[in-house]
Amino acid sequence: MQRLDRRSFLVTGLAAGAIATVPAASALAEPDPAAETALSLASRGLRTDPFQLGVASGDPDHDGFVIWTRLAPQPLAEDGAGGMPSRPFTVLWQVYADERLRHVVRAGVAIASPEWGHSVHVEVGGLQPGREYWYRFRLGSYVSPAGRTRTAPHPLTLGGPLSMAFVSCAQYEHGYFTSYRRLAEDHPDLVLHLGDYQYEYTKDTYTIPGGNVRDHEGPETETLAGYRQRHAQYKADLDLQAAHAAAPWLVVWDDHELDNNWADEVPERPDIPQPNFLARREAAFRAYYENMPLRRTSVPRGIDMQLYRRIRWGRLATFHMLDTRQFRDDQACGDGFRDCPAALDPARSITGPEQEAWLIDGFRQSRAQWDILGQQVFFGQRDNNAGPAKVTSMDAWDGYVASRQRITQGWVDAKVRNAVVLTGDVHAHWAGDLKLDYDDPDGRVVGSELVATSISTGGDGADSDPATQPFLKINPHLKFYNNQRGYVLTKVERDQLTADFRVVPHVQTPGAAVHTKATFVVEDRVPGVRQTYLRPADPALRTTGAPTIEDTVRLETDRP
Structure with a gap:
């Protein structure tokens, strides 16, 4: 399993269902001990990669887009729950300016709740128009595949083909x-x-x-x-x-x-x-x-x-x-x-x-x-x-x-x-x-x-x-x-x-x-x-x- 450098994420305590966007400087800050503990406990109870359904993005605007994933370590479970325990999980996400995933431009956390099938929908904003970005998610030590996405051109410009x-x-x-x-x-x-x-x-x-x-x-x-x-x-x-x-x-x-x-x-x-x-x-x-x-x-x-x-x-x-x-x-x-x-x-x-x-x-x-x-x-x-x-x-x-x-x-x-x-x-x-x-x-x-x-x-x-x-x-x-x-x-x-x-x-x-x-x-x-x-x-x-x-x-x- 590919692991992110622990410096790549900042864990913030959020109420269930909340979504946070933090600036890149904060996203690269050194996590405090409480955050380290939260990271280690985030995937408690999961023995299999929960990112088996991949990642996706959609509905681009000139300053952002939606990024998505759904947690399912056992995708074909008959109850439709994907093998997930019936409790919320805190999922960390990052958006990058480069394909090698080195330059973080947006990061935050989202709650994946059983009420919504442990899906994650993050509406990312504040980005530059008309350019490519990359993104991925993390739950404890598990890291999702990376996805490529892009913003639309500025509304007043034609943009390229x-x-x-x-x-x-x-x-x-x-x-x-x-x-x-x-x-x-x-x-x-x-x-x-x-x-x-x-x-x-x-x-x-x-x-x-x-x-x-x-x-x-x-x-x-x-x-x-x-x-x-x-x-x-x-x-x-x-x-x-x-x-x-x-x-x-x-x-x-x-x-x-x-x-x-x-x-x-x-x-x-x-x-x-x-x-x-x-x-x-x-x-x-x-x-x-x-x-x-x-x-x-x-x-x-x-x-x-x-x-x-x-x-x-x-x-x-x-x-x-x-x-x-x-x-x-x-x-x-x-x-x-x-x-x-x-x-x-x-x-x-x-x-x-x-x-x-x-x-x-x-x-x-x-x-x-x-x-x-x-x-x-x-x-x-x-x-x-x-x-x-x-x-x-x-x-x-x-x-x-x-x-x-x-x-x-x-x-x-x-x-x-x-x-x-x-x-x-x-x-x-x-x-x-x-x-x-x-x-x-x-x-x-x-x-x-x-x-x-x-x-x-x-x-x-x-x-x-x-x-x-x-x-x-x-x-x-x-x-x-x-x-x-x-x-x-x-x-x-x-x-x-x-x-x-x-x-x-x-x-x-x-x-x-x-x-x-x-x-x-x-x-x-x-x-x-x-x-x-x-x-x-x-x-x-x-x-x-x-x-x-x-x-x-x-x-x-x-x-x-």
Whole structure:
């Protein structure tokens, strides 16, 4: 176990739940005898490293960020407590200005309490804008891994280019988290996770052809203990830990953090009595907060949690992080692809009226080069039928057409300079143009959508030729499709946003290399996506024949 020099920490006596920030000079001061005793007693009762879930950071501002860890010497304990005694522990933390961890710039202590799963959320402030920092934690003689993070540029400056990756959909059972590892090796400045961070199913429920490559522990997640155990199983994966330690994250959930295709207070199967669903929602929200690097503004209150929020990256970009689950109307006509007149009902909303008003007001006030929506489900129209009937997904924005129209019109009316929607959920890479009228092939393009495939959900997938993809023929505003696993790595600059669609050839066995399947560019003040690179499909990795529409839809169907 790596040990910190005892001079590296100053222990201060704090009331339970308090957080302290002390200047670097104090952090390097010689501890007094009482502090030495506190250090030696801090990990009393722990015989195993409690930092087995790694570290993370998130929600960066121009002068700080959140740093996170959760104590769990036995991550898979059935009671969800991670093997921790049921008492508070004092955890010491430090932030460094250098990768070699020599120059302490902030330090303090935080209380890890059993009420919050022995998680630690420290909101560090008073730092310099637009620069890298490193951090770690200590409990007695145990020292956590170090993480890299950074602050955003000053609000009045543009800052340099931003390297930003976004991901979604990591089903532990379907494959290894190789893409998380490759993402970490790309050294992004910021990572967006757009939902389905973990899946709720018990083993052998949601399976892929040939069988799952590893199993979930425990029953389907319905209790706080179950959600805590499931989050711990995912967090214990070293590839995921590497991605968290590489950069600050902005996170939002989708459905599987609670229950497949849930909508507000409605479970996936409302036809089956589920009197405990709201208690399940409360447990899922609490466990989600405990396991994510979120600020105290997101502490859940019963069945509610404030997750939509706005993060500014200087004047270069504003990230509008949305919640399309907690406030939506229930899906019309069921959850799948339907020809459904109710999808056009102007009263239906996927965001709820308050979040919609907040978002449109954010468009009006924005002065950023790029307004980027980080959200969960397919935004642009995706018709599944070559005939006159419109068959679209009721779980996506196609099931809430008026809601999509109001928000799109909102950024058009606000004269947003560059509107880009980032999406997860559908287990495939996509790129497309956004319109006010998708039924007019020559209609005005007003924005761009980039969609990340899954990290592992669906297993290996297959390489494909976009020219043979039926959706692209039916929907001319859609420009790209690929059904391999991976992530999207973007470079956001003043005059353009470049998106590399990164893929790995397999996830059902570990260790795959990553490559760029295609590159698209969005130019400043030129809405829509433009392809600049496409790697030819590898015949050895392609499915037999062209994928059918039914194949594509089946890849997105999570319900076992």
